[in-house]
Amino acid sequence: MTDELVKIAIVTGANTGLGLATGRGLAEAGYTVILACRSEAKARSAMDEIRRMVPTASLDFIALDLIDRDSIRQFSATFSSRYDHLNLLVNNAGVMGPEYTITANGLELQFDANHIGHFYLTSLLIPMLDQEYETRVINVSSLAAKRDWADIHFDNLNFEGTYDDGQKVFGLNGMVAYSQSKLANVLFTLELKDRLASAGKHIKAVVVHPGVSATDLGRNMPLHLRLLAPVLAPLMGMSKPAQGAESALYGALASDVEAGDFIGPTGKGERSGPPGKVPLPVKASDHDLQKKLWALSEEKLGITFNV
């Protein structure tokens, strides 16, 4: 069955952490969920875990590596051969604080995986999202987009010679570059929202952040901090993945969500608490910056992103 009544969602990075919890929540809500992951083994194990909690879950796996352009094209082609529409695209996958890495695409890893890969994936899936009824794109950003140092470094996008500068967070380098990629998620959402509105599409672009949640995102932290994480997480007020995923689920499912909304936890410092509308990062409302990033993303991909 591929009519509009079958609600179909793609969640990138659905094999663990927030993506897994989001996939489970969408399965509970009756969506057929496509786990878009780079490891089939991890995705299959996540599918088993979801089915243990939601026995009726309708799940599928399609391979996706966001730093491999062929993989993104292949994902889109496979998805389009299996399904005839898409209700929800959750651009969730992400990497934080890796060793300085330039990908095969010539880009700093966090910018490539967290922003450019999702920008490309979204561009390819727009025709499947373009329906007479409302569909949504949910981009998962971070509080890191709100840091004073969050910016798009057009003059040194790859942080050559500066990657390890700036304050370390949880012993991680590259956090200014992480903030760049997460601000890019917000700028991309807002420019996409404007373009979709101009084109009269029924696709709603929404950006969310989970607050601070205990997931595998800290996998690049020094070993001693990773070992201490289970003890430190509750002391630091970190939420469980199921709570962190509430922002994405609210953005995806709530009827009062509007295009361009930023959804996050509404508790102290937006670290945890019930999801709701939260203020956008100050820089994100800069229309010139939104357009400049869009043009740069098209240029890096060698594409024109038509909505």
Ligand SMILES: NC(=O)c1ccc[n+]([C@@H]2O[C@H](COP(=O)([O-])OP(=O)(O)OC[C@H]3O[C@@H](n4cnc5c(N)ncnc54)[C@H](OP(=O)(O)O)[C@@H]3O)[C@@H](O)[C@H]2O)c1
């Ligand atoms: N946890 C937090 O407190 C927090 C706070 C703010 C924002 N976020 C954002 O929330 C999102 C989910 O993070 P998480 O906390 O759930 O982290 P996580 O547990 O580490 O999960 C990250 C997911 O992204 C996938 N991924 C990484 N690189 C990829 C690539 N090149 N292609 C495809 N998939 C890739 C990982 O796959 P593998 O397992 O195969 O590596 C994994 O499934 C990220 O965008 C992150 O920036 C998290």
